[in-house]
Amino acid sequence: MPDSQLIAARHVSTRVDHPAVRWMLIVLAVLVVGVLIIVPVINVFAQAFSAGWTTYWTSLLADADTRHSILLTLIVAPISVAANVVFGVAAAWAIARFRFPGRTLLTTLIDLPFAISPVVAGLLIVLIFGLQGYLGPWLREHDIKVIFALPGLILATTFVTLPFVARELIPVMEAIGPEEEVAAVSLGANAWQTFWHVTLPNIKWGLLYGVVLCNARAMGEFGAVYVVSGRIDGLTCTMPLRVEKLFQQLRHDDMAGSFALASILTLLALVTLAAKVSLERKTRGELAEAAATKIVGAEPLVAETVGTSA
Amino acid sequence: MATTSRRVLPGFTASLSVTILYLTVLVLIPLAACVMKTLSLSPAEFWAAVWTRQARAAYEFSIGASIVSALVNCVLGLLIAWVLVRYEFPGKRILDSLVDIPFALPTAVAGLVYSSLYVERGWLGQFLVPMGIEAAYTRLGVVVVLVFIGLPFVVRALQPVLESLEVEAEEAAAMLGASRWQTFRWVIVPLILPALVTGFSLSLARALGEYGSVVFVSANRPFVDQIAPMLIVAKLEEFQYGEATAIAVVLLIMSFALLIAVNVLERWSKRHYA
Numbered sequence: 001m002p003d004s005q006l007i008a009a010r011h012v013s014t015r016v017d018h019p020a021v022r023w024m025l026i027v028l029a030v031l032v033v034g035v036l037i038i039v040p041v042i043n044v045f046a047q048a049f050s051a052g053w054t055t056y057w058t059s060l061l062a063d064a065d066t067r068h069s070i071l072l073t074l075i076v077a078p079i080s081v082a083a084n085v086v087f088g089v090a091a092a093w094a095i096a097r098f099r100f101p102g103r104t105l106l107t108t109l110i111d112l113p114f115a116i117s118p119v120v121a122g123l124l125i126v127l128i129f130g131l132q133g134y135l136g137p138w139l140r141e142h143d144i145k146v147i148f149a150l151p152g153l154i155l156a157t158t159f160v161t162l163p164f165v166a167r168e169l170i171p172v173m174e175a176i177g178p179e180e181e182v183a184a185v186s187l188g189a190n191a192w193q194t195f196w197h198v199t200l201p202n203i204k205w206g207l208l209y210g211v212v213l214c215n216a217r218a219m220g221e222f223g224a225v226y227v228v229s230g231r232i233d234g235l236t237c238t239m240p241l242r243v244e245k246l247f248q249q250l251r252h253d254d255m256a257g258s259f260a261l262a263s264i265l266t267l268l269a270l271v272t273l274a275a276k277v278s279l280e281r282k283t284r285g286e287l288a289e290a291a292a293t294k295i296v297g298a299e300p301l302v303a304e305t306v307g308t309s310a
Numbered sequence: 311m312a313t314t315s316r317r318v319l320p321g322f323t324a325s326l327s328v329t330i331l332y333l334t335v336l337v338l339i340p341l342a343a344c345v346m347k348t349l350s351l352s353p354a355e356f357w358a359a360v361w362t363r364q365a366r367a368a369y370e371f372s373i374g375a376s377i378v379s380a381l382v383n384c385v386l387g388l389l390i391a392w393v394l395v396r397y398e399f400p401g402k403r404i405l406d407s408l409v410d411i412p413f414a415l416p417t418a419v420a421g422l423v424y425s426s427l428y429v430e431r432g433w434l435g436q437f438l439v440p441m442g443i444e445a446a447y448t449r450l451g452v453v454v455v456l457v458f459i460g461l462p463f464v465v466r467a468l469q470p471v472l473e474s475l476e477v478e479a480e481e482a483a484a485m486l487g488a489s490r491w492q493t494f495r496w497v498i499v500p501l502i503l504p505a506l507v508t509g510f511s512l513s514l515a516r517a518l519g520e521y522g523s524v525v526f527v528s529a530n531r532p533f534v535d536q537i538a539p540m541l542i543v544a545k546l547e548e549f550q551y552g553e554a555t556a557i558a559v560v561l562l563i564m565s566f567a568l569l570i571a572v573n574v575l576e577r578w579s580k581r582h583y584a
Binding site: 017018021022025026028029030032033035036037038039040041043044047086087090091093094095097098100106108109110111112113115116117118119120121123124125126127128130132133134155158159162178181182185186190191194195213216219220221222223226227239240241243244247255258259262265266268269270272273276277 | 318319320321322324325326328329330332333336337338339340341343344346347386389390392393394396397399401405407408409410411412413414415416417418419420421422423424425426427433434457458461490515518519520521522525526539542543546549551554555558561562565566568569573
């Protein structure tokens with residue numbers, strides 16, 4: 001291993017591009033990220049605060065429908081995330097710790113919601129729970145509202161964010177391996193003790209990483225929720241839907257309101273990103289530690305490569 | 311690795327039951343409902359729904375805009391991934407994490423901002439509109455926002471592959487007298503091609519299904535800038551569930567085909583490059 005590094009260092013000159021080429025490419029890349037990503041993010045805040053702080057706060061807090069949309073998002077997202085955490089942990093335990101027929105198929109099924117357009121996801125829920133849907137007559141008889149109500153919003157959001165936690169946990173648990181859990185069980189720990197004292201501490205950063213990504217998507221979901229909500233102000237408009245509603249009204253003060261609400265969502269995205277960067281470092285450490293303890297006496301380089309490829 | 315652990319570790323039946331039950335309720339039953347709804351249509355009805363002039367125009371624009379944006383992403387993504395992997399410069403780590411913003415930013419926010427950046431008085435529109443480039447409420451606007459949405463897929467697909475490229479291949483090319491460009495074109499590009507195609511497909515799949523951002527930047531004019539998901543929503547708002555489902559099936563088939571293609575490609579490149 002160190003040999004190849006030495007060789008790389010000796011011959012690195014042939015891989016280095018001409019400084020002019022290098023700087024031109026760097027400037028181009030920064031320009032692309034600047035125009036596509038940085039300018040839009042700054043523009044959200046610039047437009048949100050264009051009429052001053054007081055307008056910003058009144059457009060956020062004085063409008064009852066906007067206030068309700070924030071509350072609704074704060075109800076829907078945690079429920080969806082919690083459901084997907086339970087599912088994600090169960091799926092990762094089954095897939096990463098056992099071999100059984102249909103295991104690959106199960107992994108593909110978990111990824112499926114990522115391949116389905118959010119609008120189609122919403123449509124699927126309408127087909128089952130809508131008034132003309134398969135369960136529609138039964139639901140009406142029992143006076144249960146799913147579509148154009150909170151349960152529909154939760155269902156749609158949960159569907160769209162289903163893969164996040166499981167996808168994050170499966171590779172982490174596979175990399176850590178079952179040795180510690182097997183040891184715990186053979187020392188007499190029961191299932192709950194093994195999970196709580198051995199598995200959970202091992203996967204906690206990976207789990208949190210999945211939760212952060214899942215939550216960001218849950219709070220920002222638009223297409224699926226748009227279809228099932230009916231967009232009733234003060235009732236089924238989540239934050240992203242409210243942003244669109246204010247935008248469609250096309251009055252200048254509403255544009256400010258739209259951008260004010262959008263600035264909160266942008267802030268959420270920036271916090272998510274910061275959390276993601278620090279958690280990535282932590283999960284790398286988690287995996288490196290696991291790799292180091294697994295291969296006793298291995299050089300630290302091995303741990304490093306396992307960590308970075310994850 | 312864990313073949314023996316079934317006898318040792320607890321919770322196999324419980325965890326597998328939860329997983330299967332959850333997937334059945336949330337994914338399989340809804341998909342079955344979609345199949346049932348589709349089968350309830352006669353072939354003639356199905357065809358009449360999916361092959362109207364308006365529907366064809368929507369697929370055409372959806373597919374066209376998605377392919378163009380995914381191709382643009384391949385170029386921009388390769389540039390950004392190359393710079394991030396090969397060069398050292400101040401602010402590199404910040405640039406690296408900023409690439410993930412399109413993943414984290416709600417699509418509605420992206421749509422809102424992009425719809426106002428390129429209008430005549432917008433931050434970028436004030437320079438572009440006088441030059442005749444109108445990227446607000448036009449087809450170009452839809453492509454631009456799809457480029458934003460899909461950019462991270464290509465960058466993140468390419469980064470690990472560029473990092474793991476063998477020095478020896480470039481060495482050999484240089485020793486045999488190849489210029490940097492020749493080395494790039496004939497040695498590096500073939501090696502990163504599978505990853506580039508993966509990034510392209512992921513970006514394409516995302517663009518095909520995208521709705522949240524496009525709804526802001528498109529004027530939703532049939533035959534001009536209406537995408538297929540918008541047509542589904544329009545049909546749903548008219549309570550024409552059958553037609554909406556038929557168009558959704560077309561979209562589903564396209565995205566499943568892409569998903570399978572990506573999986574096959576990944577397995578193939580793992581076999582050939584491992």
